[in-house]
Amino acid sequence: MNLGDLAPQDLTRRLRGPGVMLRTGPFVSRIWTDMPIMERGLSLLYADYPVEDDRGFADFHVSVMRPRSLRRWFQPQAQLLYDHQALFEPLPLDQALPMFEWGMNWAVGTMANQFLILHAATLERNGRVVIMPAPPGSGKSTLCAGLACRGWRLMSDEMALITLDDGLVVPLARPVSLKNKSIEVMTRFAPDAVFSEPAEETHKGTVALMRAPRDSVARKRDPARPAWIVFPNYLPGAETSLAPRSKAATFMEMGENAFNYSVHGRRGFDVLAGILDSCACYDFRYSDLDHAVQVFSSLASEA
Amino acid sequence: MDLPADLLTPVLRDPTAIRSLRDADWDLLVRQGRESGLLGRVHHRLAEAGLLDSVPEAPRRHLEAEWSLAEKQWRDVRWEVECLRRNLAVTGVPIFLLKGAAYVLTGLPSGRGRLFGDVDLMVPRTALPEVEKELTLAGWRFDPDLDPYDDHYYRTWTHQIPPLTHFLRHTCVDVHHTIVPETARVDVNAKKLRDAARAVDGSEDLYVLAPADMVLHSAVHLFNEGQFERGLRDLTDLDLLMSRFAAEDAEFWSRLVARASELDLQRPLFYCLRYCRLILGTEVPEQARRDIARAVPVGGGHRWLMDLLFTRALRPHHHSCRTAASGAALWLLYVRSHYLRMPLRLLLPHLWRKAFRGIKKGDATADVEGYTT
Known part of the structure; x- marks a missing residue:
């Protein structure tokens, strides 16, 4: 059963009672909220995700609640709790949904040490995965959302989960977080895509979440092998260019930007080295999203 | 009274409980395991008992x-100790590793599956200025927000200098000169600890406390300092330490009791033996229990009260696992720890200052920005 199949009253009852057991990729999260804005957001973004038995085991325990302070009457806020403990300072009410996504990322990034976790977007086509590590502002999420709307399977816009046994990328397929101008770019690029209400004045500016394509969500148990590592760089007015990049420098940069590379010691080194061996590495500069997607399509059709 | 389910302690006591x-x-x-810092230790216990395969996959x-x-x-921890050893080599000062770092460097089971907040070490008091200078030169820094009052408090009344953090690795080190605060009601002679210490294998400047002293230090830390966030973890450290030492040395228990009286640490040892046995089922010979009970006359009412407090404080x-009663127990033990730590003429002004500063600084939830990507 998917979240979208639950009757509205049933969803509310679960969110305020035993929690909704939401499956995203390899994880089940028990989610509580008493906020209508969160309930609407979850229904919009997570309708296609399976809901499991609430008597089962959950990997993560996340709640978004209105803090019980006087402030709730004149300046309502939302607070993220992990297993009943406040993780962050409360934020304005309309930032509840992005905050929930940050909390889910936090949970995976700090607890899922069964994986090597890189800070990168991952997408798959024809059984091959592209890993896109990049700092904020590089246009990584925009490119990721663009590719996901043009035939690539979305695995994650934020974290590459890599198995330690065989170096495969495991899908997470959660919503894509878009910031500021990329929201407008994406609504024009993919008129059929579904977006959450933008939350304004977050510490990252305006943030909206794009629903993950249904096919990507459905293939939640389907890992794949990495084939390319591409560092995107959005540069206004730039010509699209895909240039080979040093494997050694790529290795260093990926290790430094990983969530938990050092946790795995020698094993993490071996897994990452294996990935570098089997991947072609590129620097990618773009300004036009359509053109960028074309370049990736031809990359995917190469033997 | 009906306490909520503690699933963790039974598994630590007997892995087949899974x-x-x-x-x-x-x-x-x-x-419960994660919050108590014991999930890795549960893994270790289950692996040793050959039970990992019986755990459901998730x-x-x-x-x-x-x-x-x-x-x-x-x-x-091994790397950090190596760095500290190199940083302090020029001083020729012997380094006495305490607690977790000592367990790791000597391969004790209490070092496995354990999470570490910092590295604790002890040096002779006279060597403190030199040690502090070398560590500062090597990139260790005091908290920039440390105010003069805190600094004074650490140096005058406690058994350590303020904590140091490395500017690049962000690791923490606590440099002690003895194992109980200066002002405490018990007075442990640090020289006796150093004289009995053992060199870490293959090293000339690294030492760990003798087995009995290691247990006594861990016990005085757990039962006198009033901090129980890692209480159950520290209790399992004690259980693992004592079980290992008893297996290696038939005389361990009698040495432990004798040493407690030599160092004036009989009361923490009494609690250590009592609650390890009650809570974790540690096998403590009857002779040792009788000897320590004789040395520490604890009346029936007192014992009942301490049982009430410690069995609550030492839950996950x-x-x-929290109730109104456990909150009260933690508060009373916190007050007791201050009473043990310093006489009232020092304690009252100290708490007064702390109370007013707490209001000024507010609470400490993290800012969202540190955790988003």
């Missing part, structure tokens, strides 16, 4: 994930 757990129990056990992944983290920290550090 056989009766259902999925919903694992959901709670993993959280919770097992959490045990393995936390075990990986504990193993990383185990490696990190998780909201499912």
Whole structure:
């Protein structure tokens, strides 16, 4: 059963009672909220995700609640709790949904040490995965959302989960977080895509979440092998260019930007080295999203 | 009184307890274990008992994930100690590793599956200025927000200098000169500890406390300092230490009791033996229990009260194990720790200052920006 199949009253009852057991990729999260804005957001973004038995085991325990302070009457806020403990300072009410996504990322990034976790977007086509590590502002999420709307399977816009046994990328397929101008770019690029209400004045500016394509969500148990590592760089007015990049420098940069590379010691080194061996590495500069997607399509059709 | 379910302690006591757990129990056990800093240790216990394969896959992944983290920290502690050793080599000052770092460097089971907050070491008091200078030169820094009052408090009344953090590695080190605060009601002679210490294998400048002293230090820390966030973890350290030392040395228990009287630490040892046995089922010979009970006359009412307090304080550090009574117990033990730590003429002004500063600084939840990507 998917979240979208639950009757509205049933969803509310679960969110305020035993929690909704939401499956995203390899994880089940028990989610509580008493906020209508969160309930609407979850229904919009997570309708296609399976809901499991609430008597089962959950990997993560996340709640978004209105803090019980006087402030709730004149300046309502939302607070993220992990297993009943406040993780962050409360934020304005309309930032509840992005905050929930940050909390889910936090949970995976700090607890899922069964994986090597890189800070990168991952997408798959024809059984091959592209890993896109990049700092904020590089246009990584925009490119990721663009590719996901043009035939690539979305695995994650934020974290590459890599198995330690065989170096495969495991899908997470959660919503894509878009910031500021990329929201407008994406609504024009993919008129059929579904977006959450933008939350304004977050510490990252305006943030909206794009629903993950249904096919990507459905293939939640389907890992794949990495084939390319591409560092995107959005540069206004730039010509699209895909240039080979040093494997050694790529290795260093990926290790430094990983969530938990050092946790795995020698094993993490071996897994990452294996990935570098089997991947072609590129620097990618773009300004036009359509053109960028074309370049990736031809990359995917190469033997 | 009906206490909520503590699933963690029974598993630490007897790993076969996992056989009766259902999925919903694992959901709670993993959280209790994580919050108590004991998930890696649960992994270790289950692996030793050959029971890991009986754990359902989803919770097992959490045990393995936390075990990986504990193993990383185990490696990190060894590296950090090596760095400290090199930083202090020019001084020729002997370094006495305490607690977790000592367990790791001597390969004790209490070093495995454990998470570390900092590295604790002890040097002779006279060497402190030199040690402080060399560590500062090597990139160790005091908290920039440390105010003069805190600095004064650490240096005058406690058994350590303020904590140091390395500017690049962000690791923490606590430099002690003895194992109980200067102002405490018990007075431990640090020289006696140093004289009995043992060199770490293959090293000329690294030492760990003798087995009995290691236990006594861990016990005085747990039962006198009033901090119980890691209480159950520290109790399992004691259980593992004593079981290992008793297996290696038939005279261990009598040495331990004798040493407690030599160092004036009989009362913490009494509590250590009592609650390790009560809570974790540690096998303590009757002779040792009788000897320590004779040395520490604790009346029936007193014993009843301390049982009430410690059995609550030593439950897993998780909201499912918290009640109004456990809150009161923690508060009373906190007050007791201050009473043990310093005489009232020092304590009252200290608490007065602390209270006013607490209001000024507000609470300490993290800012969201540190955690988003």
